[in-house]
Amino acid sequence: MSQFEFIRNLQAARNLVSPWIESQSPVPPSADRAETYRRVTFWLTPRTVKGFRAKDFASLGEERQRELTEAVRAFLEVAKKVPGIEEPTPEQVEAALPHFLKILQPFQPALTEPDESRVIDLLRNVPLPDGVAGLRYEFGYLSEDEPLVRVYAIIDFEPLEDWERARLIRDRIDDAILTSGLARTGYALFRGVEEERSLNAGVLK
C-alpha cells in the first residue's frame, strides 16, 4: 500500500508536466522537463514522497536504495521548509530539483505506463474539428485497481458559444478511448489556450 502510495504521489508530481500530443497553434509544447519543474513547482511538497519506505525498494540493490533514501531525505529537508500556502523561493527549487530528479529516475518505467504509447497513437488519430490546439493527457487512478487517463483538449473557443463543437470534440475523444480496448477508464476535459499558457507558466494554481 505504501509503495503504491509513493509511486502514485510521484506520478501526480510528474503529471504536472503532462505530455503534449499535437499542436496546430502557437501554444508551445513544454520545453525541457527540468526547466518546466522550475516554473511549475507543485511538486515541491512533502506529499510528493509521502508513503516512501526504503525497505519497499530492496529490489533496486543496496547502493541505489541508499541513494534513493538519501535523495528523499534531502528533498524532504527542503520541502518541509516551504510554507504550504506560499510559493517556494527559486533557491528552494534549485536545492530540491536535483533530489527530485534523482528520486524520479529509478521509477521512470513505473511512471511510464505500459500502454502509454498506445494512448499516444490513439489520441494522434482522433479526427478533431478546428478549434483544438492540442491534447494533453495525464495518468492517474480512480482506485488502486482502476487506472485512468484524463485527456485535456486545449481549445481556442468558448464552449458556451459553440457547445455543439465542444461536445463533438469531447465525444470523439471519449469514443476513441471507449472503443480502444484499453484497460483503463478515460475521458476528455476542456482547457482553454490561455489557461494552458497560464498553467505552463505556473500562474494558475
Place this chain on the structure above:
Amino acid sequence: MSHHGELLAQAWHLLNREPKHPKQASLRRAISSAYYAVFHLLLDEATRLMIPNNQLRPLARRAFDHGEMRRAADLFKQGTLPANLKNALGSTAIVPADLQTVARSFSRLQAERQTADYDLSVSFTRLATHGLVQEADNTFVAWNRVRKDPVAESFLIALLLVRRWDR
C-alpha cells in the same frame, strides 16, 4: 425547486462567481455540485420507479452506492446492453443515445468529483469546469427525453442492482 435542480443551479452559480479569476475552491465545489445534481436526479427517478410509497423513498435512497452506480453507468455508456437485460427486454433492445449520454456523463462527473474533492495536485480551470457543469445540465435534458424508455428504466434498476446481477 427539486434538490437536484437546486444543486445544478448552485453549480452554475459557483462556476460564474468569479468570472475572471475563479478560485479553485469555487471550481471544485461547482464540479462537486454538478455531480451531485446528476446523482440525486437519478436517485430520485430510481426510487420513484421502484418504491411506490413516498414515505419509504428516503430510506431506499440510502441503499445506493456511488461505486456501484458508476459500474452500471460504465456498462451502459458503451452502448450495448448487458446480456441479462437483452434477454429480459428483447434482443432488439438498444441503449438509446440519450441514455449513453447520461451514463457517460455520470461516469465522468463522478471521477472528476473525486478529483475535485480530494486531489489538490490537480488544478481545475474555468473551461474544464464549464464543460462539466454544461454536461450535467445536458444530462438533465437527455434524461427527460429518455426516461420513459424501458431501457432507461432498466438503467435505473441497474444503478442499485448491478453487482447482484453479476452473481
